[in-house]
Amino acid sequence: xxxxxxxxxxxxxxxxxxxxxxxxxxxxxxxxxWGHVSYGEWIWQHRQLPVEDxxxxxxxxxxxxATAWLSQVIFALAAKTGDMETIAHVFAGxxxxxxxxxxxxxxxxGATLPVAMAGVVLAFLIGWSRHAVQRPEVFGACCYAAxxxxxxxxxxxxxxxxxxxxxxxxxFAAWSNLHGSFIMGFVVLGCVWFGDVIDQTLQRxxxxxxxxxxxxxxxLIRLELAVAGxxxxxxxxxxxxxxxxxxxxxxxxxxxEWFPLEMSSLEGIPMAASWVLTAVVLRLxxxxxxxxxxxxxxxxxxxxxxxxxxxxxxxxxxxWTLAPHIEDIVQRxxxxxSDWCQRVTSRLTxxxxxxxxxxxxxxxxTFALSPVSRPILGGKPRPPQQVFSHDTPLGxxxxxxxxxxxxxxxxxxxxxxxxxxxxxxxxxVMATTNAIHLLPAQVWKDCLAISTADGGLERRLDRYRxxxxxxxxxxxxxxxxxxxxxxxxxxxxxxxxxxVAVRHSRKSGTPRPxxxxxxxRGDHR
Amino acid sequence: xxxxxxxxxxxxxxxxxxxxxxxxxxxxxxxxxQFDRALPIPQNEPRSITPxxxxxxxxxxxxxxxxxxxxxxxxxxxxxxxxxVEHALRLWGVEARSDDETALxxxxxxxxxxxHRAFAAAWGPKAKPFVIPDTxxxxxxxxxxxxxxxxxxxxxxxxxxxxxxxxxxxxxVITPRGESTVGRALAESLRQFSLNQDEYEWSALVYLLYxxxxxxxxxxxxQRITWDRLAERLMRQRLAQGVCYGQHRLYTLAALLRVDExxxxxxxxxxxxxxxxLQHATAALVKTQHAEGWWAGDWPGIEPEGSSTAVDGPFxxxxxxxxxxxxxxxxxxxxxxxxxxxxxxxxxxxxxxxxEIDGLSNEQVQRYYPFLTHAGRALALWHGAEPQALxxxxx
Numbered sequence: 001x002x003x004x005x006x007x008x009x010x011x012x013x014x015x016x017x018x019x020x021x022x023x024x025x026x027x028x029x030x031x032x033x034w035g036h037v038s039y040g041e042w043i044w045q046h047r048q049l050p051v052e053d054x055x056x057x058x059x060x061x062x063x064x065x066a067t068a069w070l071s072q073v074i075f076a077l078a079a080k081t082g083d084m085e086t087i088a089h090v091f092a093g094x095x096x097x098x099x100x101x102x103x104x105x106x107x108x109x110g111a112t113l114p115v116a117m118a119g120v121v122l123a124f125l126i127g128w129s130r131h132a133v134q135r136p137e138v139f140g141a142c143c144y145a146a147x148x149x150x151x152x153x154x155x156x157x158x159x160x161x162x163x164x165x166x167x168x169x170x171x172f173a174a175w176s177n178l179h180g181s182f183i184m185g186f187v188v189l190g191c192v193w194f195g196d197v198i199d200q201t202l203q204r205x206x207x208x209x210x211x212x213x214x215x216x217x218x219x220l221i222r223l224e225l226a227v228a229g230x231x232x233x234x235x236x237x238x239x240x241x242x243x244x245x246x247x248x249x250x251x252x253x254x255x256x257e258w259f260p261l262e263m264s265s266l267e268g269i270p271m272a273a274s275w276v277l278t279a280v281v282l283r284l285x286x287x288x289x290x291x292x293x294x295x296x297x298x299x300x301x302x303x304x305x306x307x308x309x310x311x312x313x314x315x316x317x318x319x320w321t322l323a324p325h326i327e328d329i330v331q332r333x334x335x336x337x338s339d340w341c342q343r344v345t346s347r348l349t350x351x352x353x354x355x356x357x358x359x360x361x362x363x364x365x366t367f368a369l370s371p372v373s374r375p376i377l378g379g380k381p382r383p384p385q386q387v388f389s390h391d392t393p394l395g396x397x398x399x400x401x402x403x404x405x406x407x408x409x410x411x412x413x414x415x416x417x418x419x420x421x422x423x424x425x426x427x428x429v430m431a432t433t434n435a436i437h438l439l440p441a442q443v444w445k446d447c448l449a450i451s452t453a454d455g456g457l458e459r460r461l462d463r464y465r466x467x468x469x470x471x472x473x474x475x476x477x478x479x480x481x482x483x484x485x486x487x488x489x490x491x492x493x494x495x496x497x498x499x500v501a502v503r504h505s506r507k508s509g510t511p512r513p514x515x516x517x518x519x520x521r522g523d524h525r
Numbered sequence: 526x527x528x529x530x531x532x533x534x535x536x537x538x539x540x541x542x543x544x545x546x547x548x549x550x551x552x553x554x555x556x557x558x559q560f561d562r563a564l565p566i567p568q569n570e571p572r573s574i575t576p577x578x579x580x581x582x583x584x585x586x587x588x589x590x591x592x593x594x595x596x597x598x599x600x601x602x603x604x605x606x607x608x609x610v611e612h613a614l615r616l617w618g619v620e621a622r623s624d625d626e627t628a629l630x631x632x633x634x635x636x637x638x639x640x641h642r643a644f645a646a647a648w649g650p651k652a653k654p655f656v657i658p659d660t661x662x663x664x665x666x667x668x669x670x671x672x673x674x675x676x677x678x679x680x681x682x683x684x685x686x687x688x689x690x691x692x693x694x695x696x697x698v699i700t701p702r703g704e705s706t707v708g709r710a711l712a713e714s715l716r717q718f719s720l721n722q723d724e725y726e727w728s729a730l731v732y733l734l735y736x737x738x739x740x741x742x743x744x745x746x747x748q749r750i751t752w753d754r755l756a757e758r759l760m761r762q763r764l765a766q767g768v769c770y771g772q773h774r775l776y777t778l779a780a781l782l783r784v785d786e787x788x789x790x791x792x793x794x795x796x797x798x799x800x801x802x803l804q805h806a807t808a809a810l811v812k813t814q815h816a817e818g819w820w821a822g823d824w825p826g827i828e829p830e831g832s833s834t835a836v837d838g839p840f841x842x843x844x845x846x847x848x849x850x851x852x853x854x855x856x857x858x859x860x861x862x863x864x865x866x867x868x869x870x871x872x873x874x875x876x877x878x879x880x881e882i883d884g885l886s887n888e889q890v891q892r893y894y895p896f897l898t899h900a901g902r903a904l905a906l907w908h909g910a911e912p913q914a915l916x917x918x919x920x
Contacts, residue, residue, distance in 0.1 A: 058721070061749035213533050220540050227547055237554045245555075406829070440746035442719035463723065465762050467830055488831060503830045 004351030005359045012103075012117050013359045017366035019099055019124075024092035024370040028084060029133045030392040033075070035417030035434030036068065036136060037087070038425070040076025043069055049234055052438075055420045057408075057428050058464070059438040065235060065242045067180035071136030084387055089372045091134040094142050099124065101145035102316055106323040108152035115327045119319040126274050127315030129266040140179030141312060146171055147185050148320050151192060165222050172229030180243045182230050184313045189226055191299055193219035195292030202291070247307065249437045251444045257309035267308045274318055285325035286332070293321045395495035396470055397422050403492070405468035405502070410450050410461065412472040415498075419470070430464060453482035469501045564715045565742035567708070569695055571688040571734040574780050576858040578865070579909030583875050589908040590915045592882050595890055596901040597916070598634060599627040605647055607655060608678040610637050612898040615686040621913045631913075635692065638668075638683060639707070640699040648675050658700045666698060666709040679768055681714050685727040688734035711735055716745050720758050726773035729755045733777070733784055740790060752790040756781060760802045764809060764825035770845075771825075772852035775806055779859040803864035810853060811866050818877030819846040820853060843881075844893050850878050851900025858906040875907065
C-alpha cells in the first residue's frame with residue numbers, strides 16, 4: 001500500500017522519538033559545556049579566534065589551538081537566544097541525526113530495518129558513558145556517523161560511489177572545524193584502504209593489487225580528499241599536527257577519560273559485553289570477514305584499551321562492522337523457521353496508513369512533550385534545578401555574585417567553566433575543564449593536589465595567593481574536611497552541593513609596640 | 526605501454542607525490558612548532574647589575590671595613606657549608622684575597638662549587654657530589670640542592686651567585702664524570718623552570734644575568750616566559766612569602782627594574798606596577814620598623830588577607846632581625862628612587878645593623894654567616910665600594 005508505514009517502521013520512529021525526548025530532557029551538564037559556550041561567545045564577539053585562553057590567568061602565555069571553534073560558536077549562538085534550553089535542543093537534534101545516519105549506514109551495509117535498529121540501540125548502549133554531556137564531541141560524532149554512511153556505499157553503483165567519495169571533502173572541512181575528532185576519520189579511512197589492500201592481496205596475490213587498482217585508488221583518493229578537507233581550517237596543517245600530538249599532553253595522564261580501560265568501570269562493562277557480542281556474532285555468521293572489518297575491530301579495540309574515551313568512536317564502528325553479520329545470522333535463522341514466522345514477518349513489514357497515523361501521532365506527541373516545543377506551543381520555562389544538572393553550583397554562584405571573590409579562586413576544575421561564564425570572566429578560577437591542556441604542568445599538579453587536599457595545601461594556596469576556596473561536596477570530601485580545619489579560613493556559604501571558604505580578613509591587627517613612624521621617599525614628592 | 530597501465534602509473538605517481546608532500550609539510554610544521562619551544566640562547570658573560578644608590582655619609586669606610594673584616598670566609602678545612610660558601614662568594618667576588626690564612630680566596634670559593642676534586646677534598650669521598658651530571662644525559666648538569674650542608678639551600682642559588690660574580694658560561698666545571706661547563710647548568714635550569722615553581726627568585730635573577738637581551742622564550746611546559754610575566758610572578762604572593770621573608774623577591778624585582786632602565790624589557794604598565802609594588806613594600810617597612818631600626822618576619826603588618834603568617838626562623842629573633850634588616854638595606858640599594866624610605870628610616874636601620882653586628886660574638890658570626898653577608902654587602906653598597914676594596918690596606 002502506498003504512503004503507508006509498517007509496524008517495524010513505527011517501532012523505529014518510536015525509538016527515535018524516545019531518543020530525542022531523552023536527550024532533550026537531559027540536564028545541561030555542569031562542566032566543560034560552559035567553557036565552550038564562553039569560548040564561542042568570545043569568538044563571536046571578537047570575530048577572531050583566541051590565541052590564549054581568555055578566561056584562565058594561569059594559562060597565560062600558553063598558545064591555544066581552538067580545535068572546536070565552530071561547535072563553540074554554535075553553542076554560543078544557542079545560548080545567545082537567552083534560553084539555555086536551546087543548547088539542549090541543538091544537542092538532542094544532533095544526537096538524533098547521528099543515530100539516523102548510523103541506521104542508514106547499517107541498512108546500506110545490508111542490514112534490514114529491525115537489525116539496523118538493533119545495531120543503533122547496541123551502539124548507543126556501548127557508548128552510553130559518553131552520551132550525557134553536551135559538548136563539541138556530539139558534532140564530531142555526527143560527522144563520524146556521516147563518514148560511516150558514506151563508506152557504506154563502497155561497492156555500490158559507480159555514480160553513488162563517486163558522489164560519496166567527493167562528499168568526504170566537505171565533510172572533513174566541517175569536521176575539522178567542529179571537533180578535533182576528525183583524526184578518527186583518518187583512522188577509519190586508513191583502515192578501509194589498508195583492509196582493501198589485505199583483501200586484494202589475500203584473494204589474488206600481489207597481482208591483485210594491480211588488478212584492483214580502481215578500488216585502492218578510490219580509497220586513496222578518499223583519504224587524500226579527507227586530508228585536503230581537514231586543511232580548510234584557520235590553522236591549516238598545524239591543526240592536524242596539534243590534534244595528532246594532543247593525546248600525548250602530560251596533563252591528560254591524570255584525566256579519567258584519558259586513562260586506559262578498566263573492566264570494572266562505566267566503560268569496562270559495555271566493552272566486555274561488546275566483546276561477547278562480537279565473539280558470538282563472528283562464531284555464528286557465515287559471512288566472510290573482510291580485511292576492513294578485521295582492521296577496524298583491531299584498531300578501535302586497541303584504542304579503547306589505551307584510552308577509555310575512545311569508546312565513543314568504537315561503539316558505532318563495532319556495530320557498523322557487525323551489522324551485516326548479524327543480518328546473516330538472522331536471515332538464516334528465519335529461513336529455517338516455519339511459515340508462521342514468515343507470515344508474522346510479512347505482517348510486521350506490511351505498509352499501512354494506520355501505522356502511518358500512529359507514527360505521526362508519536363512524532364507530534366514527542367514534539368509536544370519535549371522542551372523544544374515551548375517556543376512554539378508556549379508554556380512555562382523549566383526551573384534551573386531541572387535545566388541544569390544536579391551538581392551545578394547554583395547556590396555557590398548566587399553567593400559569589402553577591403560577594404564577589406578577590407584574587408585567585410580555587411574551585412573544582414569541572415565547575416571552573418560554569419563559574420567563569422556566570423561571573424562574566426570576572427572571577428579568576430585556577431583551572432577550567434577546557435584549560436586542562438593549557439595549564440602549565442606545575443599548575444595542573446597543584447590544582448589536583450589542592451582538589452584532593454594533599455600535603456602542603458596551605459603552601460599551595462599561598463603560592464597562588466588564593467583567598468577563596470570552593471569545594472564540591474560530592475567529589476571533594478578530603479578538601480571539605482581539610483578546609484574546615486585550616487587556621488585563618490572560614491566557611492561563608494554552604495549548601496548540599498558545595499561550599500565557599502575564604503581567608504579571614506582582619507581589618508585591624510595588633511601593632512608591634514615601639515614601632516617607628518615615617519614615610520617613604522615618594523610621599524615627599 | 527597500454528593506456529590502462531599508463532593511467533595506473535600516473536595515478537600511482539600522483540598518490541606518491543601527495544603522500545610525500547603531505548608528510549613532508551606536516552613534519553616541517555611540526556619541526557617549526559618544536560623550534561619555537563627551543564631554549565633561548567644566553568650570553569656567555571653575565572650582565573653586571575650595579576647598585577643605584579651610594580651614601581658614604583650613611584656608612585663610613587671604617588664602619589664598613591670593620592664589619593666586613595668579621596665576615597671573611599674562614600672556611601679552610603673540613604666540611605664548609607655550601608650555603609655559606611655561596612654567600613661568601615657572592616659577597617667577596619672571585620678576585621678576593623685575604624691575609625688571613627684560614628680564609629679562602631674568591632677563586633677557592635668558586636672552586637669548591639665547580640670542581641668536584643676540591644669539593645671531595647673538603648667533604649671527603651663519602652659525601653654525595655655537589656655537581657651532578659645527569660645520569661640519563663651527560664650533557665646535563667645540576668647542583669645538588671636542599672639536601673643538607675653539602676648542598677645548596679635554594680633552587681638556582683648557586684647559578685645566581687656565580688652569575689653575580691661574573692662567571693662566564695663557558696667556565697669549566699669538573700664533575701665526577703668529567704668536564705662540563707656552567708652553561709649546561711643554566712640550560713638545565715631553563716629546562717626545569719616553571720613560572721609557578723616554589724622557589725623562583727634566583728631563577729629569575731639568573732635569567733636576568735645571562736639572558737638580558739632575550740625578550741621572551743618558551744618554557745618546557747609550553748608557556749611563553751616574558752619579563753612582564755616574571756615580574757608578575759615576583760609580585761604575586763603576599764609580601765612576606767618566599768625565602769628570607771620575601772626579601773629575595775624584592776631584590777630580584779629591584780634588579781629587574783635596574784636592568785630595565787638600561788635596556789627596556791618590561792612594558793610601561795608592568796614597570797609602573799613593579800615600582801608601585803616596591804613602594805608598597807617600603808611603606809609597609811616604614812610602618813613596621815622597630816624604634817631601634819630593625820625588622821622581623823612580620824614586617825608586612827596587616828595585608829588584605831589579614832596579619833602576616835610568617836613564622837620565626839630557626840636561629841631565633843636576633844638572627845631574624847639581622848636577616849631582615851640586612852636584606853632590606855641590600856635591595857634598597859638597587860631600588861628606584863621613588864620606592865626608597867625616608868632618611869630617618871634608612872639611617873635607623875643602618876645604625877642598628879652596624880651596632881648589632883659589632884656586638885656579635887665570633888661564634889654568632891659563624892652561625893649567622895649567610896644572613897650577615899647580605900648585611901655586609903648592603904653596607905658596602907651604601908658606602909659605595911666593593912667589599913674587597915674596603916678591607917684592603919691602602920698601599
